[in-house]
Amino acid sequence: MSTKILIPTPLRQYTGKADAVEVEGSTVDELLRNLTERYSALKKHLYTEDGKLRSFVNIYVNDEDIRYLDHGKTKVRENDVVSIIPSIAGGGQEM
Amino acid sequence: MVNLKRAEAHLSNEEIRRYSRHLIMPEVGLEGQKKLKSASVLLIGAGGLGSPLGMYLAAAGVGRIGLVDFDVVEYSNLQRQVVYSTQDIGRPKLEAARERLVGINPNVTVETHQTHLNSENALEILKEYDVIIDGTDNFPTRYLVNDASVLLGKPNVYGSIFRFEGQASVFYAKEGPCYRCLYPEPPPPGLVPSCAEGGVLGVLPGIIGTIQAMEAIKLIIGQGDLLIGRLLLFDALRMKFRELRLRKNPFCPICGAHPTIHQLIDYEAFCGLAPRPEDRGRVTEWEITVQELKTKLDRHDDIFVLDVREPHEYEICNLGGYLIPLGEIPSRMHELDSSKEIVVHCHTGRRSQRALELLREAGFKKIKNLVGGIAAWASEIDPEMPRY
Numbered sequence: 001m002s003t004k005i006l007i008p009t010p011l012r013q014y015t016g017k018a019d020a021v022e023v024e025g026s027t028v029d030e031l032l033r034n035l036t037e038r039y040s041a042l043k044k045h046l047y048t049e050d051g052k053l054r055s056f057v058n059i060y061v062n063d064e065d066i067r068y069l070d071h072g073k074t075k076v077r078e079n080d081v082v083s084i085i086p087s088i089a090g091g092g093q094e095m
Numbered sequence: 096m097v098n099l100k101r102a103e104a105h106l107s108n109e110e111i112r113r114y115s116r117h118l119i120m121p122e123v124g125l126e127g128q129k130k131l132k133s134a135s136v137l138l139i140g141a142g143g144l145g146s147p148l149g150m151y152l153a154a155a156g157v158g159r160i161g162l163v164d165f166d167v168v169e170y171s172n173l174q175r176q177v178v179y180s181t182q183d184i185g186r187p188k189l190e191a192a193r194e195r196l197v198g199i200n201p202n203v204t205v206e207t208h209q210t211h212l213n214s215e216n217a218l219e220i221l222k223e224y225d226v227i228i229d230g231t232d233n234f235p236t237r238y239l240v241n242d243a244s245v246l247l248g249k250p251n252v253y254g255s256i257f258r259f260e261g262q263a264s265v266f267y268a269k270e271g272p273c274y275r276c277l278y279p280e281p282p283p284p285g286l287v288p289s290c291a292e293g294g295v296l297g298v299l300p301g302i303i304g305t306i307q308a309m310e311a312i313k314l315i316i317g318q319g320d321l322l323i324g325r326l327l328l329f330d331a332l333r334m335k336f337r338e339l340r341l342r343k344n345p346f347c348p349i350c351g352a353h354p355t356i357h358q359l360i361d362y363e364a365f366c367g368l369a370p371r372p373e374d375r376g377r378v379t380e381w382e383i384t385v386q387e388l389k390t391k392l393d394r395h396d397d398i399f400v401l402d403v404r405e406p407h408e409y410e411i412c413n414l415g416g417y418l419i420p421l422g423e424i425p426s427r428m429h430e431l432d433s434s435k436e437i438v439v440h441c442h443t444g445r446r447s448q449r450a451l452e453l454l455r456e457a458g459f460k461k462i463k464n465l466v467g468g469i470a471a472w473a474s475e476i477d478p479e480m481p482r483y
Contacts (some may be wrong), residue, residue, distance in 0.1 A: 001317065007329075008260065009259060009260040009305075010257055010258075017246050018237050030247070041422065041425065041426070048179040054282070055278065055279045056278050056280060056281055056282040058278070060279065062338050063337075063338060064339075064340055065339070065340065065341070065342065067344075070341050074210055075335045083337075083339070084355050085258070085326070085328070085339065087255075087277075087278040087281065087282060088255045088256070088257040088260070088262060088283070089231070089232060089233050089234045089237055089255060090143075090232055090255055090256045090257045090295060
């Protein structure tokens with residue numbers, strides 16, 4: 001069973017420019033593990049060195065934040081859409 | 096909706112003519128227009144988001160508009176910062192923006208705060224306004240604006256952009272989540288590119304900025320459903336809007352049940368940023384200035400110049416360096432000779448700082464980051480070089 005994961009613009013450079021990836025798995029953890037196995041450069045952007053999801057990256061199943069579901073153990077079904085939402089700071093000014 | 100404390104405003108006949116398209120709508124009407132006139136809004140950042148924000152809020156008749164910025168207008172602003180004209184180049188942004196906004200609507204008072212917003216001045220500046228609008232371009236200021244808005248009990252109309260993608264929301268701790276509920280902590284420096292590094296399509300801040308302006312007006316006139324508790328996502332390439340639910344985090348350190356933050360903190364340190372070389376006034380052993388590099392190159396020292404920008408940036412201008420984009424450094428490190436003296440550079444010095452850290456972790460010792468990047472080279476060494 002595969003579920004669609006939407007990749008945000010800043011992370012597309014690590015997925016060969018793909019904006020959506022279909023991945024196998026029945027929980028969010030499984031999906032993300034399979035995703036980062038396929039695209040290893042993504043791993044350090046999603047996880048800290050001790051394997052925790054980074055605090056500036058939020059994961060949504062459909063329109064709900066997994067922090068308010070069952071975190072990584074949140075079950076996903078075939079037609080669910082998983083979104084990775086990192087914080088972005090740009091305001092169109094110069095640095 | 097925000098609570099407007101000031102006495103009810105009076106509209107002149109000229110103002111009634113000016114705002115007639117508002118006045119004939121029941122959702123605004125005379126009452127809403129008077130609320131707008133009584134209201135005050137603070138725009139933090141007079142850049143890509145601040146341009147449409149300022150112009151539409153002035154046109155709509157928001158009585159008092161405050162602007163915070165400290166930059167001057169540059170060529171590279173004009174692709175998206177539509178409040179400025181070509182003849183404004185070199186002028187302080189706030190001076191040019193004030194002229195333009197008052198030109199659009201002379202009934203509006205424009206207050207300028209020509210300063211770098213920081214923990215010392217933020218509460219003092221923000222407390223004078225009903226609605227705060229975050230149009231900044233960096234994480235320290237975003238957390239600062241959030242925390243100051245929460246501490247003062249003000250709504251914070253949020254917008255953020257990157258390349259083709261934008262986010263918008265209204266953070267109002269009295270009624271919903273704040274920015275820290277969404278993202279408790281910022282990314283470590285270098286992991287997320289800024290607009291100056293990643294680029295942004297010029298129209299995008301126009302779209303996100305006008306969404307922020309709409310939310311600010313709705314807050315003032317008390318109409319409609321606000322983006323409180325909702326994160327609006329916009330993908331311009333696919334022309335899609337999506338919406339995610341935001342919840343108030345009961346453990347939020349500033350707006351949760353037991354807050355641990357009661358005053359403003361050091362946001363540069365919070366975001367892991369060391370003071371920039373230009374701020375601390377000296378370079379470290381891991382840095383090299385453009386003048387030093389020029390001297391070494393002129394002497395034909397054996398230096399390996401590593402460029403960690405993207406190929407399309409290399410095409411615009413380069414120092415003849417060896418190109419490995421930052422994202423490819425981990426997998427292509429073996430192409431570099433650690434026994435050689437390496438100078439790594441990018442556009443402004445931030446990505447190359449990250450590259451330097453990666454290479455240091457991998458054991459490279461003779462490596463220096465070019466302070467200010469190729470932009471500093473163009474302004475200090477080679478005036479013929481195109482600047483972007």
